[in-house]
Amino acid sequence: MENKPQRKGPYGRPARGNDRRNDDRKPNTGWFNHSNEKDRPRGDRPAGKLYGRPAFRKDETVRRQAMPPKRTPDQNAPSTTSRKVALEIFEDVIRKDAYASLSLDERLRNTHLSQLDKRFCASIVYRTIENLIRIDYALSFFLKDADALEPQVRDILRISACQLLFHDRIPENAIVDEAVKLTRSLGMEGLTGLTNAVLRSMIRGKSDIKWPAPEEGARYLSIMYSVPQWLAERLIDAYGPETAKDICAYRNENHYTVIRPNLTRYTDEAFEEMLRKKVWEVEKGAVPHAFRVRMASEIGRDADYLSGNFSIQGESSMLAAQALDVKKGMQVIDCCAAPGGKTAYLAEVMEGTGRVYAWDVHNHRVKLIQAQMRRLKLDNIRPAVRDASVLKEDFIGSMDAVLLDAPCSGLGVMDNKPDIKIRATEQSVKELTVLQEKLLDTGCQYVKRNGTLVYSTCSMLPEENADQVKKFLEKHPDFALAPLPASFDQRFSGRYTEAGLQLLPHRDDVEGFFIARLRRVK
Numbered sequence: 001m002e003n004k005p006q007r008k009g010p011y012g013r014p015a016r017g018n019d020r021r022n023d024d025r026k027p028n029t030g031w032f033n034h035s036n037e038k039d040r041p042r043g044d045r046p047a048g049k050l051y052g053r054p055a056f057r058k059d060e061t062v063r064r065q066a067m068p069p070k071r072t073p074d075q076n077a078p079s080t081t082s083r084k085v086a087l088e089i090f091e092d093v094i095r096k097d098a099y100a101s102l103s104l105d106e107r108l109r110n111t112h113l114s115q116l117d118k119r120f121c122a123s124i125v126y127r128t129i130e131n132l133i134r135i136d137y138a139l140s141f142f143l144k145d146a147d148a149l150e151p152q153v154r155d156i157l158r159i160s161a162c163q164l165l166f167h168d169r170i171p172e173n174a175i176v177d178e179a180v181k182l183t184r185s186l187g188m189e190g191l192t193g194l195t196n197a198v199l200r201s202m203i204r205g206k207s208d209i210k211w212p213a214p215e216e217g218a219r220y221l222s223i224m225y226s227v228p229q230w231l232a233e234r235l236i237d238a239y240g241p242e243t244a245k246d247i248c249a250y251r252n253e254n255h256y257t258v259i260r261p262n263l264t265r266y267t268d269e270a271f272e273e274m275l276r277k278k279v280w281e282v283e284k285g286a287v288p289h290a291f292r293v294r295m296a297s298e299i300g301r302d303a304d305y306l307s308g309n310f311s312i313q314g315e316s317s318m319l320a321a322q323a324l325d326v327k328k329g330m331q332v333i334d335c336c337a338a339p340g341g342k343t344a345y346l347a348e349v350m351e352g353t354g355r356v357y358a359w360d361v362h363n364h365r366v367k368l369i370q371a372q373m374r375r376l377k378l379d380n381i382r383p384a385v386r387d388a389s390v391l392k393e394d395f396i397g398s399m400d401a402v403l404l405d406a407p408c409s410g411l412g413v414m415d416n417k418p419d420i421k422i423r424a425t426e427q428s429v430k431e432l433t434v435l436q437e438k439l440l441d442t443g444c445q446y447v448k449r450n451g452t453l454v455y456s457t458c459s460m461l462p463e464e465n466a467d468q469v470k471k472f473l474e475k476h477p478d479f480a481l482a483p484l485p486a487s488f489d490q491r492f493s494g495r496y497t498e499a500g501l502q503l504l505p506h507r508d509d510v511e512g513f514f515i516a517r518l519r520r521v522k
Helices: 080-096 100-109 115-130 132-139 151-166 172-185 189-208 218-225 229-239 241-249 268-276 315-324 341-349 363-376 419-423 426-446 466-475
Strands: 257-261 281-284 291-294 310-312 331-334 355-360 381-385 399-405 447-457 479-481 501-503 513-520
Touching: 080 100, 080 115, 080 151, 080 172, 080 419, 100 115, 115 132, 115 151, 115 419, 132 151, 132 189, 132 218, 151 172, 151 189, 172 189, 218 229, 218 241, 229 241, 257 268, 268 281, 268 291, 310 341, 315 341, 315 399, 315 447, 315 513, 331 341, 341 355, 341 363, 341 381, 341 399, 355 363, 363 381, 399 426, 426 447, 426 466, 447 466, 466 479, 466 513
Parallel strands: 331 355, 331 399, 355 381, 399 447
Antiparallel strands: 257 291, 257 310, 281 291, 447 513, 479 513, 501 513
């Protein structure tokens, strides 16, 4: 990319304080905001930190002061290359609507970064996305008209501001230096001054940022916990301000992977004994058959995984499958089955008998179900490319059980997949509720008398969950809410209401999920 000439406007010039006319030192560009500097108390720089110009009082003349010598970058600090990869992944998510986990896996697979740099890269990506609204709010104190800025430079500022605000082990001067190098490496020499100035201004002024107060309600939750304001408002309406805050603030810092045994091969006890022979850290999960594993690098390449001895599956997903309470020989449909975790669970419980029809509307996702089938050696699964909202007439009234884990906003797992907060909108939720209702109206027709329909989502919004069940029962008097199976732990079944079970991550120690068990009574 050719070097771009230094541009003027439309990003806004620095706001001039009372003493600005006395400062004869020019910034590299006029695009960053000094407006908060005039109210800053004067003080010496903390030892070992590079802050640039000294802060000054409102009524003091700014005095020129030589910059201290540059420190040698920390030899253990992650490389510019890791930050460049992080920038590319971040832009995949923000600009190209990619899934963070998929982009991260693909790009890191094609790099030669060390494990340290890979971990740092992932940390930058997830923390920046997780805290994006808060980061943009902080940058607004030092940068005018950010939306009009060169997109790549704005994103460099975002990932660098994330490091300044949330990575306290990295020297601040190293963060700024690497951001400048990254800007230059992308052929934007003319904007390196802006990058340097904004970030050094943030170093000096980050403690003076005026954050919203809790009394501001949804605005406070939105900025401090980086959730869209419309979502904060919905959560407050549904759960009240305190629970809404707990939902928004929750971050799962445990960093474990949940696995379960292939139930056709192992009991929980035998599986746990097998796991103890590995170097992993293992503990039992909150759900039957669930084991939480740490220190397992690239678990999808483990020999036992590849040979079909276990599956990777979330605990709430297991609960949704358990709610169906299938038995040997049953005829079952998993309406929106990909990638196949719940399908496999059902097929294993049925010990290879009966049939589990596994449908998905996308061919490439059905291939994922087929891969699970082969890996686990489950012959009672029948995958098919099928739109579950379109009635298959020859199946009407023939199924013992139907599982509808419906397409949803995914907001119940936003602590693990923070890019969901960026992707979900009021309009997308509205469109999803229409689809969910259609899927329920279609899927229920396959259930025979005394058969079971389980409706589930990984959402926490009532319009996708309890409201859908209430509406369904009003339209379909031949169905009634059924109790959860006796196998359910009391900590979950005790929260079951007349509209279903709502699981909340901060409270229940599992993924945010909704489960309703319905029985055809006529």
